[in-house]
Amino acid sequence: MLGRGRKRRKSEDDVELDMVPIMNMFLVLIPFLLMSASFFHLKAINTSVPVLSNGENNDAIKPDDTVKLTLIVEIKKDGIHLSASSDNAEENILAGIEKTFRITGKNDYPFDEFSTCLRDIKARYPKSDTVIIIPEKSVIYETIIQTMDVARYSKESPMFPKVVLSGKVG
Amino acid sequence: MALGKRRRQKGAFIPPKLQITSMMDMFTIILIFLLFSFSDKQETLSLDNDLQLPTSNAKLDYNDSIKLVLTKTQLQIDDKVVAKIRDGQVQGLNPNDLKASELYKQLESRKKNDDRTREDEEKDTILFLCDKRLSFDTINSIVKTAGMAGYPNFQFGVLKK
Numbered sequence: 001m002l003g004r005g006r007k008r009r010k011s012e013d014d015v016e017l018d019m020v021p022i023m024n025m026f027l028v029l030i031p032f033l034l035m036s037a038s039f040f041h042l043k044a045i046n047t048s049v050p051v052l053s054n055g056e057n058n059d060a061i062k063p064d065d066t067v068k069l070t071l072i073v074e075i076k077k078d079g080i081h082l083s084a085s086s087d088n089a090e091e092n093i094l095a096g097i098e099k100t101f102r103i104t105g106k107n108d109y110p111f112d113e114f115s116t117c118l119r120d121i122k123a124r125y126p127k128s129d130t131v132i133i134i135p136e137k138s139v140i141y142e143t144i145i146q147t148m149d150v151a152r153y154s155k156e157s158p159m160f161p162k163v164v165l166s167g168k169v170g
Numbered sequence: 171m172a173l174g175k176r177r178r179q180k181g182a183f184i185p186p187k188l189q190i191t192s193m194m195d196m197f198t199i200i201l202i203f204l205l206f207s208f209s210d211k212q213e214t215l216s217l218d219n220d221l222q223l224p225t226s227n228a229k230l231d232y233n234d235s236i237k238l239v240l241t242k243t244q245l246q247i248d249d250k251v252v253a254k255i256r257d258g259q260v261q262g263l264n265p266n267d268l269k270a271s272e273l274y275k276q277l278e279s280r281k282k283n284d285d286r287t288r289e290d291e292e293k294d295t296i297l298f299l300c301d302k303r304l305s306f307d308t309i310n311s312i313v314k315t316a317g318m319a320g321y322p323n324f325q326f327g328v329l330k331k
Contacts (some may be wrong), residue, residue, distance in 0.1 A: 019190050025277075026197040033204035044232040044325035048220065049317040090220035135306040144309075145224040145328060153227065165324075167310045 045148055049162045050132075067093065069128040071121070072158060073167075075135040079103050083096055084121075097121060109143065115150045116151055122159045131160040134168050181226050219298065223291060224302035226328035232297050233325060236280065242302040258308045267313045277319035294320075299327040 064084070067089045074081040079102040084094050099117060101110045122128065131151045135144050149158045172238045217223075220244040221241045245253040245260060252272045261270045284294075296316055300309060312322065 003197060019194055023190060023194065023197070025203060027193075030197065030200055030204065033201070033208060037204050037207045039207060041330035042232060043226065043228040043328055043330050044230045045226060045328060046230065046295070047324045047326055049313050049322050049324070051187060081191045103222050137310070139306045140302065141300050141309060142224045143304070143328065144227055145302070148326075149226050149228070155286035165313060167306075167314070 009072065015108050021153075031138060045145070045152070046161075047148070048166050050164060051067075062113065066127045067125050069094075069097070069121070069125050071097075071118070071128065071131040071151070073131055073133050075133065075139045075143060075145060077138060080109060082114070082117065092144055109146070111146060111150050115154060118151060118159055119154050122154075129158075129160055130162040130164065132164045132166055135167050136168070180187055190280065191200065194310075220301070222302050223299060223327060223329045225331045227235065227331050228328055230325075231297055232327060235295050235297050235325070236277075236321070237299065238312070238316065239295045240298070240304065240309070242301050245273065245312065247273070247280075250276075250278055253310065258305055263311050263315065265311055268311065268318055271315055273312065274315050276320050277316055277321060281320045293324040295325050296321045298324045299329055 010092065020132040034086055041153060057134055067086060069084045069086045069089060072083045073083060074083075081100045082097065101114050101117075133147060133151070135147075148163050152163060153159060153161070197286070207322050218239070220243065221239065237248050241255070243255055244251050245255060253263060260271075260273075261271065268274055290303075298313070314321075
């Protein structure tokens with residue numbers, strides 16, 4: 001019995017791997033990867049600002065049969081005001097979209113309710129893809145980005161991906 | 171004599187064998203983590219410590235374009251400071267005369283010096299990195315100035331959620 005045990009121990013010793021070269025490789029790889037690793041993933045949101053048109057291309061615009069809305073989202077101190085404009089929508093459609101979402105509790109904008117409303121509009125008028133965001137002067141940048149996020153995508157599906165940021169006119 | 175030698179051999183120092191299995195495990199985990207967070211982007215953005223970017227669910231990668239950085243204390247084009255910010259107001263930027271500002275002049279000169287076709291110009295965007303605590307009042311004058319200088323399209327830099 002004793003002899004068998006000794007034999008087994010010897011054969012186990014024989015197959016032990018030499019890990020030192022692998023360790024050396026790891027020690028080289030890890031500093032290299034640490035240097036080239038990015039811990040913050042920077043992403044971008046495409047936005048534009050309104051520009052003055054010289055009116056050259058106005059003749060080329062043809063009226064569309066389907067209703068295409070441009071949503072106007074005003075971010076105010078006390079909430080979000082939603083309205084719409086369109087070249088080919090009737091007045092009653094535009095009036096039906098107008099709604100205000102008041103802030104709840106401790107300056108929390110009701111983004112869930114706002115998102116549900118936008119989803120509903122997108123389902124009714126799927127050709128619409130533009131939103132104009134008009135924040136008040138005191139609104140902070142973080143709130144603007146949150147509003148853009150809600151307006152642009154609902155989970156994975158696009159809603160109003162074309163965002164225009166504008167100051168209040170007049 | 172022979173007995174003494176044997177005794178000495180028994181007591182001779184045998185270098186202890188290192189147990190590197192657990193270390194290997196640790197290195198493997200670190201290596202996998204680092205491989206996943208490996209960035210193949212050549213360009214690295216150096217951001218100020220006082221710049222707090224907002225988080226977003228945006229998935230779009232940013233373009234290699236003009237970088238406009240707005241922190242609570244200063245406004246930079248790429249790495250050049252063009253204006254100071256005091257109490258949320260951009261110094262030297264008069265809302266009634268935006269064309270007189272240093273920002274407008276810098277952007278306009280870049281636009282002129284860019285040897286690009288009209289199609290390229292239309293695609294021109296500014297990567298705008300702005301502190302999330304700043305108000306729209308501060309941002310508005312800057313985006314307006316950039317729009318007037320021929321850069322109406324922006325990419326708002328955000329951190330991935």
